[in-house]
Amino acid sequence: QRLRLGAQLGRDLTGILYILDEPTIGLHPREQEALWQNLVHLRDQGNTIIVVEHDLDIIRKADHVIELGPGAADEGGYLVFSGTAEDMAKDRDSITGPHLQGSRRLKRHGHKRRSHGQIILRHVKKNNLKDITVAFPLGCLVCVAGVSGSGKSTLVTDELYHALRCRPEEGSSKKKKTKLVLKGGLSAMPEVILVDQAPLVKARSSMPATYMGIFTRIRAVFSRTPEARSRGYKAGYFSLTRKGGRCERCRGQGSIDLDLQYLPPIKITCDLCGGMRYNREALGIRYKGLNMAEVLDMTVKDAAGFFARIPRIRRPLEVIERIGLGYLKLGQPACTLSGGEAQRLKLARELAKQTRDSTIYIMDEPSRGLHPRDMEKFILVLDELLEQGHSIILIENQPEILDLADWIIELGPKGGPEGGAIVAEGPPDTAKK
Numbered sequence: 001q002r003l004r005l006g007a008q009l010g011r012d013l014t015g016i017l018y019i020l021d022e023p024t025i026g027l028h029p030r031e032q033e034a035l036w037q038n039l040v041h042l043r044d045q046g047n048t049i050i051v052v053e054h055d056l057d058i059i060r061k062a063d064h065v066i067e068l069g070p071g072a073a074d075e076g077g078y079l080v081f082s083g084t085a086e087d088m089a090k091d092r093d094s095i096t097g098p099h100l101q102g103s104r105r106l107k108r109h110g111h112k113r114r115s116h117g118q119i120i121l122r123h124v125k126k127n128n129l130k131d132i133t134v135a136f137p138l139g140c141l142v143c144v145a146g147v148s149g150s151g152k153s154t155l156v157t158d159e160l161y162h163a164l165r166c167r168p169e170e171g172s173s174k175k176k177k178t179k180l181v182l183k184g185g186l187s188a189m190p191e192v193i194l195v196d197q198a199p200l201v202k203a204r205s206s207m208p209a210t211y212m213g214i215f216t217r218i219r220a221v222f223s224r225t226p227e228a229r230s231r232g233y234k235a236g237y238f239s240l241t242r243k244g245g246r247c248e249r250c251r252g253q254g255s256i257d258l259d260l261q262y263l264p265p266i267k268i269t270c271d272l273c274g275g276m277r278y279n280r281e282a283l284g285i286r287y288k289g290l291n292m293a294e295v296l297d298m299t300v301k302d303a304a305g306f307f308a309r310i311p312r313i314r315r316p317l318e319v320i321e322r323i324g325l326g327y328l329k330l331g332q333p334a335c336t337l338s339g340g341e342a343q344r345l346k347l348a349r350e351l352a353k354q355t356r357d358s359t360i361y362i363m364d365e366p367s368r369g370l371h372p373r374d375m376e377k378f379i380l381v382l383d384e385l386l387e388q389g390h391s392i393i394l395i396e397n398q399p400e401i402l403d404l405a406d407w408i409i410e411l412g413p414k415g416g417p418e419g420g421a422i423v424a425e426g427p428p429d430t431a432k433k
């Protein structure tokens with residue numbers, strides 16, 4: 001996106017309408033300022049620029065702001081505000097206004113934390129990293145920052161994550177030179193989980209209900225209804241991946257891929273089940289008045305209420321809601337989730353697990369595409385994990401989030417060959433200096 005924008009800058013075009021989708025994603029504040037100067041330049045040449053953006057600095061500087069909302073999905077879709085950023089900060093209906101004005105700031109709910117030990121990664125030289133040795137405090141919120149190409153991902157997702165995953169068997173005879181050193185209270189290396197923004201799973205039948213492991217429980221509930229018992233329908237009958245109650249024309253997808261030979265295939269709604277995914281017999285089975293198709297069409301929030309008396313179904317749904325995804329539908333195909341939604345759903349699945357050993361959660365730019373209001377919910381969940389004694393390492397450049405960190409590691413000073421060194425490390429106050 002930035003390359004395409006760069007190509008436009010050299011041309012003296014006027015009267016063009018440019019539309020940009022979250023151009024500040026992953027940018028260091030310094031890079032963001034450069035991007036802004038480019039946008040101003042295009043505007044002053046006589047062009048119009050429309051930016052879809054959550055970043056408060058960009059919103060403050062815009063000539064005109066349009067806010068949609070107030071909630072997500074069915075609770076959104078209204079024009080909440082239209083006008084200058086100055087008026088928006090004072091507007092009573094605006095959700096973003098209080099954040100612009102500064103009266104509502106992101107904050108941690110727990111205390112700032114002291115580390116209970118650290119993991120030291122020694123002599124890292126991969127890509128542009130300059131033979132650095134980095135200490136990651138445990139039990140804390142650690143942010144790794146730096147301009148694009150400074151080596152953040154190489155350090156965290158390539159080197160640290162892999163070193164933790166591929167550690168040698170304890171007590172193995174070969175004493176390999178280990179890159180990792182554990183210091184402090186823990187007796188063993190913690191587990192590590194990478195919560196990234198990659199798509200969930202490739203299976204066509206994947207949806208929030210299957211991903212969270214509650215679909216089998218919902219099927220069991222339906223199989224225990226008197227009607228299902230009398231007809232002999234077991235839980236497997238309501239599966240979408242095998243024959244039984246599913247619609248056989250679309251094989252439980254609700255849609256059929258139409259091959260257009262030279263064009264990409266398109267999806268059309270199944271003409272037999274009308275997108276309901278089940279056959280008529282299966283749809284005749286109802287639990288509390290709803291059939292399977294209607295349950296899959298429910299939002300997570302509504303379903304948590306609907307299954308209130310079945311904790312094994314309700315609890316995972318409540319976790320999804322807490323993380324700000326209550327608007328997702330149970331049966332929504334996983335391929336329709338954005339990268340950020342996929343990342344948060346992965347985190348929700350981790351949170352819903354009952355017992356966990358001490359774990360390091362690594363997340364790549366979780367603030368990407370999140371409104372400050374959603375970010376508040378996300379921070380709440382991070383605090384919950386820290387409270388349970390886990391550790392969190394974020395790759396993050398947003399100043400509001402860096403401010404909340406217990407420890408910051410900044411790589412730089414530039415991107416590419418001139419990056420890969422540690423510019424600053426310590427609590428936010430130290431990094432500021």
Ligand SMILES: [Zn+2]
Nearest residue numbers: 247250270273
């Ligand atoms: Zn069908």
